Amino acid sequence: MNLENFPLLSFMTFLPLVGALFVMIIKGANDERVKNNAVNVGAFVSFVVFALSCVMLFQFDKTTADFQFVENVIWFEGLNLTYSMGADGISVFFVMLSTLLTPLCILLCKQSVKSRVREYVCALLVLETFMIGTFCALDGILFYIFFEGVLLPMFLLIGVWGGPRRVYAAFKFFLFTLLGSVLMLIALIYMFNEAGTTDIPTLMEQGYPYMAQMWLFVAFFASFAVKMPMWPVHTWLPDAHVEAPTGGSVILAGVLLKMGGYGFLRFSIPMFPEAVEYFAPMIFWLSVIAIIYTSLIALVQDDMKKMIAYSSVAHMGYVTLGIFTATTQGVEGAIFQMISHGLISAALFLCVGVIYDRLHTREISRYGGIVKNMPKYATLFMIFMLGSVGLPGTSGFVGEILSLMGAFQIDTVIGTLAASGLVLGATYMLWLYRQVVFGPGKNKDALKMSDVNGMEKFALIPLAAMVLWIGVQPNFVLDRIAPSVENLLANYYEAISLPTNELARLGR
Amino acid sequence: MLGLYAVFLPLATFAITFLFGGFLGNRMVQFVTCAGLIASAVLSCLLFHDVALLGNTSVEPVMIWITSGNFNADWAVRLDTLSVVMMCVITIVSACVHLYSVGYMSHDKARARFMSYLSLFTFAMLMLVTADNLIQLFFGWEGVGLASYLLIGFWNHKHSANRAAMKAFIVNRVGDLGLALGIFTLFMIFGSVQFDTIFASVAQFKHETFEFWGYEIHALTLACLLLFIGACGKSAQLGLHTWLPDAMEGPTPVSALIHAATMVTAGIFLVARFSPVYEYAPFALEVVTYIGALTAIVAATIGMTQFDIKRVIAYSTMSQLGYMFFALGVSAYGAAMFHLMTHAFFKALLFLGAGSVIHAMSNEQDMRKMGGIWKKIPFTYAMMWIGSLALAGIPLFAGYFSKDMVLEAAWADQSAHGNLAYWLGVTAAFITAFYSWRLIIMTFHGKPRADEKTMAHVHESPFVMTLPLFVLAIGACGAGYVFYELFVGHDRALFWADALFVLTGNDTVEAAHHVPMWVKKTPLVVAVSGIVIATLIYGTGGKFAGFVSRLLKPIHALFFNKYYIDELYHGVFQKPLIALGRLFTKWGDQKMINGLGPDGIAKISQCGSQILSKIQTGFVYHYAFMMMVGLIAIISWIFYQMVMV
Secondary structure (H helix, E strand, C coil), X not given: CCCCCCCHHHHHHHHHHHHHHHHHCCCCCCHHHHHHHHHHHHHHHHHHHHHHHHHHHHHCCCCCCCCEEEEEEEEECCCCEEEEEEECHHHHHHHHHHHHHHHHHHHHHHXXXXXXXXXXXXXXXXXHHHHHHHHHECEHHHHHHHHHHCHHHHHHHHHHHCCCCHHHHHHHHHHHHHHHHHHHHHHHHHHHHHHCCCEHHHHHHHCCCHHHXXXXXXXXXXXXXXXXXXXXXXXXXXXXXXXXXXXXXXXXXXXXXXXXXXXXXXXXXXXXXXXXXXXXXXXXXXXXXXXXXXXXXXHCCCEHHHHHHHHHHHHHHHHHHXXXXXXXXXXXXXXXXXXXXXXXHHHHHHHHHHHHHHHCCCEHHHCCCCCCCCHHHHHHHHHHHHHHHCCECXXXXXXXXXXXXXHHHHCHHHHHHHHCHHHHHHHHHHHHHHHHCCCCCCCHHHHXXXXXXXXXXXXXXXXXXXXXXXXXXXXXXXXXHXXXXXHHHHHHHHHHHCCCCHHHHHCC | CHHHHHHHHHHHHHHHHHHHHHHHCHHHHHHHHHHHHHHHHHHHHHHHHHHHHCCCCEEEEEEEEEEECCEEEEEEEEECHHHHHHHHHHHHHHHHHHHHHHHHCCCCCCHHHHHHHHHHHHHHHHHHHCCCEHHHHHHHHHHHHHHHHHHHCCCCCCHHHHHHHHHHHHHHHHHHHHHHHHHHHHHHHHCCCEHHHHHHCCHHHCCCEEEECCEEEEHHHHHHHHHHHHHXXXXXXXXXXXXXXXXXXXXXXXXXXXXXXXXXXXXXXHHHHCHHHHCCCHHHHHXXXXXXXXXXXXXXXXXXXXXXXXXXXXXXXXXXHHHXXXXXXXXXXXXXXXXXXXXXXXXXXXXXXXXXXXXXXXXXXXXXXXXXXXXXXXHHHHHHHHHHHHHHCCCCCHHHHHHHHHHHHHHHCXXXXXXXXXXXXXXXXXXXXHHHHHHHHHHHCCCCCCCHHHHHHCCCCCHHHHHHHHHHHHHHHHHHHHXXXXXXXXXXXXXXXXXXXXXXXXXXXXXHCCCCXXXXXXXXXXXXXHHHHHHHHHHCCCHHHHHHHHHCHHHHHHHHCHHHHHHHHHHHHHHHHHHHHHHHHHHHHHHHHHHHCHXXXXXXXXXXXXXXXXXXXXXXXXXXXXXXXHHHHHHHHHHHHHHHC
């Protein structure tokens, strides 16, 4: 087989969808067998996809900023729409994140999901298709389809398998994200009218008048900021996390939140550079508010998932901060932070899931002292907790220090205020850990919980190893994203110093 | 290669014992960790000979770490005099503490985990001192913080231990925030975080300014002050010191290793390492002097009123760290490092001795419940004497050489802050001697105040615990005399080589050799009088002590309650932040954002649709009426348009 012309990305994208169809038609004499078959088929398919993505990473050329594994197929001839896929340094690790987390979620649903397991696996597989598609799409409309498609399986995951307030949470999630997306669609249609195509590499070269950039930026921003989520449009996230089943939370925190940051890097910075320059100070402040405000909120939560959800908002604050500094350290740090947070927050939600499955409560005060009966769990949880705190030697550190370094270079006030998150982040995470894992242990049923079982170890240990490994050897990641970031920033600075439309600038 | 082995052996023993501890068994874990550390200590001593005495400095690369644009930080082991001195101190004390822990923790179920944490700490500390760039230093810096957190909270079933561990981590994080900002500032000034690059080009940036929070500030001063915030956190200087006394919740070997000999001296190491930069930031040095001198006196005054034997020694540590800082502040870096080294020996000795007492007294730490035990534990008693004599600065003992050097250098600086430091230091020296003998008398002499069961159980510690005491006692006796010439005497220029940097006009160590006689003798006089007064007050049964403390009640209360700083921080930071968090949750997220956002819109659309649905009455005449109104409105609008045109 010739790997040169093999449509690897499309194959990876649509294989889960095919898998979902197979899972759907599984029938059996009893529910137990259906459940096992569904999980096994789903896990098999998603592991194949993961293996393919490893091939992709192995084949990835880290010396170039160009899109790789590119596929172009004419889609609607008359409309000049092409189906085009490709990956570069910015997107390649997000694809990895999607393909890594999906099989783990599918495997773990055996013990955490009680009803309609077959449909649950289906939803996760469909979700995987949309996630990979989002990160690989090189056409605006195609991107939009995948980006929005994600909403449907996620909406179902929360609404069907969620907690008691799942309907409220699902609708809130849906409406919040849809509101932003509608604006993005309008912006895309405008851009299509201007450029005659929605091919992303072409759009990057296009260049828009100053005022048009402003409006387009705002339209895209509305969508990405909600996805991120940025303050003050973050309130859907805690509700969604609290109500979502473990697998839903893992995917939501691990991959879905990264779509906003990815969007900024793929659309906003290359396509609307002057608007980015104009809006950057506002975004810095929104990020700083996000970091401090949500950290303080996390400090007083008594629901584990809510606390980690709020900590996610704070961590995403570093991401938006880093991206809009438009410095090498800032942008690379932001991407690294997203990857790192994808691993750590996913693992933290898995950790919460482990004890939730045993005690069926997310209330922090119902636990305590479980280090005695769950020492292995305590160790794994500790590693992720420290990663979230950003301890050097874990992946969390690299992302935080680089994005803060970028911020400090642009503005010392912003940098200092954002860095206060180092203290606040440590406070709430250590507090959570202390309440759940340490202490005399008042709750007898918590002390009866069994330690992590084989399946849970299978999910958590590789994640812990990865958090430590890319903390010690971050260059494995940084080397691969560096050419694309360099290219992105070079174009950005060229664009803001050489405006494409002088006339439009005069109106400034 | 020797350096790599010395640094990474503790990591290897940690990894092995942590991952396979259950498989190896307690005995084997203890053996592996102790053997690893002793080997590491031997290697460090060899390195001391090779690097510090023969002058073979080197930087051994380990592997690449972070590269991002022009920012670059790699793993490396930097071997120069400063780092090998620290390595020797760390590994020798750590080896002693490892050995001691075998005995001290012999009844603890999790002793294997304890040993592996000790090794982890040692590794992180070695990474800190052998760092070649600021980022690796930061790794070690936070790594020791983690190990300290794990070890303070080692008895994690106790609320107080968990609280103390958390407090230590978070207060240190505040310091780390300063350090991180300092690193960013240095990176912006020099375009690098490599030590050599920074130190090589310091002189050309000496007039540079830096815009910080809208103010133009002298760049190097700003960087030094920010680094110093980090140093304050780790070395428990005034303002960020509140975690250290609470850290005594950890097992005593931890207090000896981390909170006396090594980790808390990281701040001194940092400033000494950055002496080439601090030399060009005189204002920063002045601040260092003031903070150090104030810490020395404040901690001493608190220490003399405490009753917990470990807390007394903890405050003593804080006070001695203050001495080191003001030595740094007057550019006497060699003197500070000298005191750091001698202090590591005698303070670790005191802590381990106290541990031996606590061990003998069935885990009692309150000195009011001790007394009358010196005959039962004579070896420990002798060791405590040696430690205290060294601490008080009695001639021939290690502390005498280093502490006097520090004080003389402060005086020799001939500046306002140097003078203040000298006098505060002398006062603190008096108090130091006083509380040391207060401790000895209350602990060992007088009538036994413990219950009979405890008294019957008092016993000398086993050999694994007394041997480390003996090794440290040798250091506490001899380290001062042996290393005087190298650290601060005639051989110091050759010894330190490029590791420390002093501008020609600032050489206070040289000037300290020429100070008047009274400056040299005063510390000794006050120390001896401190001992005498303590003996008089406490030797007579403690009634007099009670009288004095009642007489000076307000001052005693101030000292005893640690200047109410904990209460202040609780009121100023902890409570408001929690309140703010609750406010944001309730009013920010729920009322404002959700209320105006999704929930509000949902409510509006619901109300709106209700109103609209009311219009649809189903009666034909209502609809007809509406149509009429609409028709009239349209016609009149068209008519209006025509008239206007």
